[in-house]
Amino acid sequence: MRQAGAQLIPIPVDDEGIQIEAVESVCRRTSVKALLTTPQHQFPTTVTLKADRRMALLELSHQYGFTIIEDDYDHEFHYGTKVPLPLASYAHGGPILYISSLSKLIAPAVRIGFVTGPPAFIQAAATLRSIIDRQGDNVLEQAVAELMQAGEIQKHARRALNVYRQRHAQTHQFLQQYLADAVTYRVPEGGLAYWIRFNQSRNIPELTKQLQQQGVSVIDTDAFSYEGAGLNALRIGFASLTSPEMEQVLQVLQKTL
Ligand SMILES: Cc1ncc(COP(=O)(O)O)c(C=O)c1O
Incomplete structure (x- = not known):
């Protein structure tokens, strides 16, 4: 966004997602062109935006005329x-x-994404894209299209x-077993990670190094902090880990703390 010349304004997120009053307060004092959001599972905290806030956000977009960029x-x-x-x-x-x-x-590695909009x-966007890459990856796109048409992607x-x-359930169980006293977290409604906050202050870059x-x-989550203040949290991704692997990971984390 910065590379594209945007001036960024961070909006806080709580247990119900992006804070609507904060969005409104920014809109009142400055002209906002666009709001980038990950409502389904906020990155990196995994929070799902609640229904009433979804409606409120849409209303604000209408009222103040900003575009919503929904990264789903x-x-x-x-x-x-x-x-x-x-x-x-x-x-x-x-x-x-x-x-x-x-x-x-x-x-x-399958570099295919999609965007809908006016x-x-x-x-x-297509014009700009064609300057960087005239053709895309036709073979890969064709292969994925065939898998979609055959219902394979849906089955997968x-x-x-x-x-x-x-x-997701196993990770919750192991977090309870090994880290219940050390961390606070919400069970995410979806996504592929838990966002765990440490009850005591931790040096996250150092902890990240020790774990590595x-x-x-x-990931060193301080990198997600807009103003540089540490978030005192880790994002524990569970997608690629079997149950014994996740147990081992959380045991290592417990011992390292
Ligand atoms: C917030 C967010 N948006 C989008 C993506 C997908 O990015 P890409 O399609 O470039 O792999 C990711 C992948 O990790 C992500 O974390």
Whole structure:
């Protein structure tokens, strides 16, 4: 966003998602062009934006005339019975760019994503895109299209959802078993990670390094902090770990603390 010349204004997120009053207060004092959000599972905290806030956000977009950029990168993996609909599925009269990707559903190496939005935007984006890459990856796109048409991607999504649902539950169980006294977290409604906050203040870059030395790869979450203040948290991704692997990871974390 910065590379594209945007001036960024961070908005706080709490247990119900992006804070609407904060969005409104920014809109009142300055002209906002766009709001980038990950409502289904906020990155990196995994929080799902609650229904009333979704409606309020759409209303604000209409009222103040800003575009919502909805990054819906892992919507396939929601574990509750009611899966919230994307913001883009509501006709609220304002522009929404809806972006998603096959990175989580198939693999990050499959460099295929998609965007929907007003025709003029799509046309302009396609023109820019064609400057960087005239053709895209036709062979890969054709292969994925065939798998979609044959129903294979849908079958895979169902199987993956079941695997991740189990891993999501297991991770909660191991967190309770090994780290209940050390961390606070909400069980995420979906997505592929837990956001755990340490009860005591921790040096996260140092902890990240120590874990990496023991073969546990985690992201230094201070990198997500807009103003540089440490977040005192880790993002524990469970997608690629079997149950014994996750148990081992959380045991290593417990011993390292
Ligand atoms: C917040 C967020 N948006 C989008 C993506 C997907 O990015 P890409 O399609 O470039 O792999 C990711 C992947 O990790 C992500 O974390």
